[in-house]
Amino acid sequence: MLIIWGLRVIYRMLGRGVFFCRRCGGDRDYRHRAGRRWITFFFIPLIPLMKTGEHVQCLTCKTRYVTEVLKLPTTVEMEAALATGMRAVVAVILRAGDPASPLARRRAIDAVIGAGDADYDETWLAADLDEPADIARPRIAALGAQLQVEAREWCLAEAIRIAMADGPLSGAERAAAEHLANLLGMTQAQAIGVIALTEQNV
Incomplete structure (x- = not known):
């Protein structure tokens, strides 16, 4: 057998x-x-x-x-985090300056559209600005965790360009930019460098 x-x-x-x-x-x-x-x-x-x-x-x-x-995030999750994170970045930097400034609002909307949210407009921006400030922190931190160093620097520079759309950075806007850099996972030295370079080039 x-x-x-x-x-x-x-x-x-x-x-x-x-x-x-x-x-x-x-x-x-x-x-x-x-x-x-x-x-x-x-x-x-x-x-x-x-x-x-x-x-x-x-x-x-x-x-x-x-x-x-x-x-690891999927491509779809990364795209969603990019748009959501950018909306939070925009809300933080606008609140630090003049949220009613047409130039800054236009620049903010363009930044979010460029991040992948093609339907973003004044209505969505107003809704984001009405949300509690605490909601933005985890969204920005999640965005920073998925970005390479260069992309974090680009994101911060975009926020600075929004703040400077209606004039030079105010003290409050500069502090908000440094806070955004920290949430994105950047060092203080990186933040200072990006802020200075962006101010020179705007």
Whole structure:
């Protein structure tokens, strides 16, 4: 009688969703699985052995990743965070100066549209300015966490250009810019450099 013993890894599904696949370079569907090695008899799993760990597998390219990859934002989440964060930046800098200034408001609206919110207008700006100031902090911090150094500097420079749309930076606007730099994850030296360079070039 022929007896066939063997070893086999059997996977258990833990979840599905969408993540950013580095190999594909975009958002893709994934499956999250945990594996365990089994002793098989006639290809039937009988005796469980050690666990082989968890992984995330891209359903497009089949690449496997460690589960920490799920902590990274998807492209859609990054785009949403950019627009939401920029709206918060705009509200903070406008409140520090003259929120009624037509030039500053126009510049602010253009900045948010440039960040990806094509529908942003005076109505949305007014609503953002009416929100409590505390709401802006976590949104700006979340934006800064997703940006590279150069992008953080660009974001701060954009805020300064908004503040300077109707004249030189006031003391309150300068303090607000430094506060924004801190929320974005920039050092004080970086903030001073960006503020000075932007003032020279506006």
